[in-house]
Amino acid sequence: MSLPHAILTALLEKPGSGAELARRFDKSFGFFWPATHQQIYRELGKLEKDGLVRSGGRDSSRGRAKDYTVLAAGRKELSRWTLEQQEPRPVREELMIRLRASSVLGDVPIEEELQRHLALHRTQLATYLQLDERGPWGEANRLQRAVLQAGIMFEQAWIEWAEHTLALQAGAATERESSAS
Template identity: 45%
Template sequence: MSLPHALLTSIAEKPSSGYELARRFDKSIGYFWHATHQQIYRELARMEEHGWVASAEVEGGRAGKKQFHVLAAGKEELRRWVKLSSPPMRLRDEMMVKLRADAAIGPIGLLEEFERRLVLHEEELHNYRLIEERDFNQPDLSRESHLHYLILKAGIAFEESRVQWTKEILAFLRKDEA
């Protein structure tokens, strides 16, 4: 996935200023595709050059505040991109290499880092559950909401598996260090 396609999707959902887009991005797509605010603004300028989005100054807003909306060429680009095959996600986690290093050279003191990571995964899972309870507790969801819920459920499943796996690693490390 590329950042322009993530941004096009977000703007297609709701035309936004760069600042609003960056904030919304942090609260939605940002859960599975990270970008800094600087990257977002730089990409918005490129997308405007390509004719995928247009911006207009917001009346009554701060000077220079622009709102972006998707143009026909941007929608076509999204349609083209969506039809491309996507490779399955491959795990790329530095901690896996650290575990291999631990296996190769002996205990290197990973217990504290895994304890920290367990807390982070539990917090993220808790946040996802709050979103689930707040946004998806009605039985008849619209198509859009149902798709958003399925995306959230993927995040929930990921965090549940990371919590379970991290607890297993912690149990092993604690026993190994005893």
């Protein structure tokens, strides 16, 4: 996925200023494709230069703001990109390497970091579930909900895996203690 395409999608959902887009991005697209506000502004400039979006000035409480809207060329580019095929990307998760390193080293306790990740994933799951409860969900936004449900399922699977891994570690620690006695 590319950031320009995420921005085009967000602007088609609701045109607005860069600041508004960045705030909305943090609460939706950012869950799956994080970007800094600086990256978003930089991409907005490129999209405008490429003739995919247009900005217009308006007065706001903070002075002059630029509102962005998607042009026909932007819609066409987003349609083209949406139809492209892409292979699934491999998981790139540093924690998995840390777990392997802990296993190889044998004496590096990793449980605390795994517990911290587990708490973070539980928090993210709670956020997704709150978003899902707020709805309203209907035919017009069924695919948006499908994206949210993918996030929910991912977090549930991650939590289940982490709890299982912690139980394995607890069992291994008990075995080590028993054999040392």
